[in-house]
Amino acid sequence: MSFKVGIVGLPNVGKSTLFKALTRKQVDIANYPFCTIEPNVGTVAVPDFRLQKLSDLYNSEKIVPTVIEFVDIAGLVKGAHEGQGLGNKFLSHIREVDAICQVIRAFHDPNVIHVDGKINPISDLEVINLELIFADQETVKKRLASLASELKGGKEKALVKTNETLLKIKDGLEKGVMAATMELNEEEKFLVKELSLLSLKQTLYALNVSEADIKAEKNEILKKFNLPLDPEKVILVSAKIESELAELPPEEARNYLKELGLEESGLDKLIRASYKELNLITFFTAGPKDSHAWTIKKGAKAPEAAGKIHTDFERGFICAEVINWQDLVNAGGDVGAKEKGLIRLEGKEYVVQDGDVVEFRFNV
16 A cells, blocks of 8 residues: 655745655665656655664665655646636545645745745645635535435435534535544544545645755744644755755765754655654564565554565464564564563554564464
């Protein structure tokens, strides 16, 4: 299963520059560089230093990182829900992604013209959110109309509950509230899942800041532009710096980051934040042949994790040998870990944890 993050934003906010930097991004894993699937879709490895540590421990022949897809969604302008710009194309593309990354311009540059003629991050944010809300209003309206017909034939509990949920969402949307911020329980979210509501998707905010602001605190930038955003969902990036880094060989890029006083690039932060926003975790399999990172949803049990490797593993699951990656490295490998009693046998109900190194036992 691949997980997709759609990159959206108004014209001239730096969205295309950031995506271009992503498509050229060099990850410190020679056999698995960024690869472009289509002109507007790219798959990038999720930076994870733990994988290299495991590879060093086993002297693995190759490293296989976990990946995430980014989709450069074009066509967002005011009136997109009415077909302005690429309108319908934009909406269809964004429905297919698992999460949204809104790129918001938070820098002044007279050489880069803003679509509205002035820099106003709050206005940009409102335009994007309103387009998502307007689109969802149409979707909800159509589904309520079809439900009205279905309810005439009977009062099935699921249909009645779905109707109530949609009316609740409709009321919120009409007040300008994003579905994601409404108080919807898990049952209600499940009932409307098939609609792929745009304003219900998990959202991150990439603030494209100036080079001078790249080391600033997020709260400082949010206050500077009066942006009412949760700092936990905000990533500061400089499209200019990222485009320069993308042109450099890995070693030179790392040196450039050090010169700037940065520990990692904004894109690395964005990739990891996207992974976290999608509620994903990583478990590992490791040995002389390869050190491999696997992606699962947080809360997945051992058989489901086994199925990520091969369906036969899930079907014939017996148990799993589990150890935390750091414990394994500290013990110097399997032998030392077993001597210290650090490797556990876990059954079907075990919830896999981020950073687990697992070996599955199964019947074929």
